[in-house]
Amino acid sequence: MTSPAKGYAAGAADTPLAPFGFERRDPQAGDVVIDILFCGVCHSDLHTARSEWAGTSYPCVPGHEIVGRVKSVGEKVAAFAVGDIVGVGCMVDSCGECPSCAEGEEQYCETTGFVGTYNGPDPVLGGHTFGGYSDHIVVDQKFVLRIGHDEKDLAAVAPLLCAxxxxxxxxxxxxxxxxxxxxxxxxxxxxxxxxxxxxxxxxxxxxxxxxxxxxxxxxxxxxxxxxxxxxxxxxxxxxxxxxxxxxxxxxxxxxxxxxxxxxxxxxxxxxxxxxxxxxxxxxxxxxxxxxxxxxSLIGGIAETQEMLDFCVEHDLVSDIEMIGMAQIDTAYDRMVKGDVKYRFVIDMQSLKAAA
Structure with a gap:
């Protein structure tokens, strides 16, 4: 079963990102459904959307610096509850069994490789994963992170999930x-x-x-x-x-x-x-x-949680410029020129108007 989602997608390497409707899986027993509040804009998003790296699958919904609020949880989820503020980073799955996964280094998964939050092989629906430039996302609880920052800082927390x-x-x-x-x-x-x-x-x-x-x-x-x-x-x-x-x-x-x-x-x-x-x-x-x-490649889930807790302890967030969803192509062009201090973050409430 699936549920409708709204997002912004690149339909091809040389076309602007545009409104895109697609399907998310209905939550399985171990899944967390997250309403996305903010999504950071990483240079990897641009590289992938514009096919500057090999292997982009279109339509492509980028975004792997996600902060949101839990909307619902599967019956086997104990660590998260409705209303919690959580994060999702660069990966949403891995084999879970190889030596790297067993040691909490899922980013180095040796069997299948980690499943990217976008443009990775979707292990449930087939096809490829769609990322955080969207209204909600469904993620296995093992790849969901607790956010302990003050709610006023949540937009600036989003880039911590990658940068x-x-x-x-x-x-x-x-x-x-x-x-x-x-x-x-x-x-x-x-x-x-x-x-x-x-x-x-x-x-x-x-x-x-x-x-x-x-x-x-x-x-x-x-x-x-x-x-x-x-x-x-x-x-x-x-x-x-x-x-x-x-x-x-x-x-x-x-x-x-x-x-x-x-x-x-x-x-x-x-x-x-x-x-x-x-x-x-x-x-x-x-x-x-x-x-x-x-x-070095990103970090494992346990280490990402450790990083978030470290940043709470030391009052660290990213320096950001907030944008609306419809401004994403302008943001990409500015990012190429280095014209941002130091990370764009999309206010995902703007998706309603943009879509």
Missing amino acids: GITTYSPLRHWKVGPGQKVGIVGLGGLGHMGVKIAAAMGAEVYVFSTSPGKRDDAIRLGARDLIVSTDAEQMQAHANSFDFILNSVAASHDLDAFVALLKRDGTMTLLGVPEHPHPSPTVGNLIFKRRAIAG
């Missing part, structure tokens, strides 16, 4: 904390959350950017200073001094300049997937100081 966990997970995995010098490469949707979270963990944080004009904002967000990455003198002044660097830039660029800033045994973790590969790093830079280049 927050994508930066929190590597910072936690590489044990960032007091006494460490940490660099954040790029000050966008991911980077600004990386600064806030690393600073809250007690690290001494620096931002790397090509834009000197972002210094005041970097400091406001919690950084000690901004280092202009194109200024060789500024970069050299920090050689061999960083414990950890979190690189949020998705464009292809020279990694050597940042690797040279790491201490012995330092790590730079990459978050972005560039359209074209990065130039090959100089192996000697790695060998002679036992440095590492690593990667």
Whole structure:
């Protein structure tokens, strides 16, 4: 059985998003039905809607930074009740049995891969999943998250479901904390959350950017200073001094300049997937100081809940600009130009007028 849903979808790579009616499954015993209040706009939404990554299934309803209110629950749901404020992030299912899933790292599911909140294989209805640019969503309780922030902050909480966990997970995995010098490469949707979270963990944080004009904002967000990455003198002044660097830039660029800033045994973790590969790093830079280049993908459900609780404890939310649903294509165009500080969030009440 199914129930009607309203959303906004891309019908093709080169057409604007438009109103779209579709079906959600009726709740199963372990499902939670969520009325969506806010949905963040991730760069991944744009890449997928415009088919800049391979494999988009159309019509595509993006959105994986979802905050909403529980409308109903299945008979086996005990952790959530009608009226609860909850979140849904980048995934809505996984095999649940492989070593990664068993260890709470569902994002690395080794059997089927995780099921994306949108554009993933729908395990119940068939076809593909539809995301948060919609009025409601039905999700297995194992992939629903508790939101503890004040209701006035809920719009700014939405980006934590992707940008927050994508930066929190590597910072936690590489044990960032007091006494460490940490660099954040790029000050966008991911980077600004990386600064806030690393600073809250007690690290001494620096931002790397090509834009000197972002210094005041970097400091406001919690950084000690901004280092202009194109200024060789500024970069050299920090050689061999960083414990950890979190690189949020998705464009292809020279990694050597940042690797040279790491201490012995330092790590730079990459978050972005560039359209074209990065130039090959100089192996000697790695060998002679036992440095590492690593990667990280979102985070598991338990760790995402831990991140949300950490953000409540430290009063952290994303810096956002609210938009209406009908403004989504303009928002995409502005996002390409970097014209947002630092995350668009859709007020899903606007869907009623837009549809």
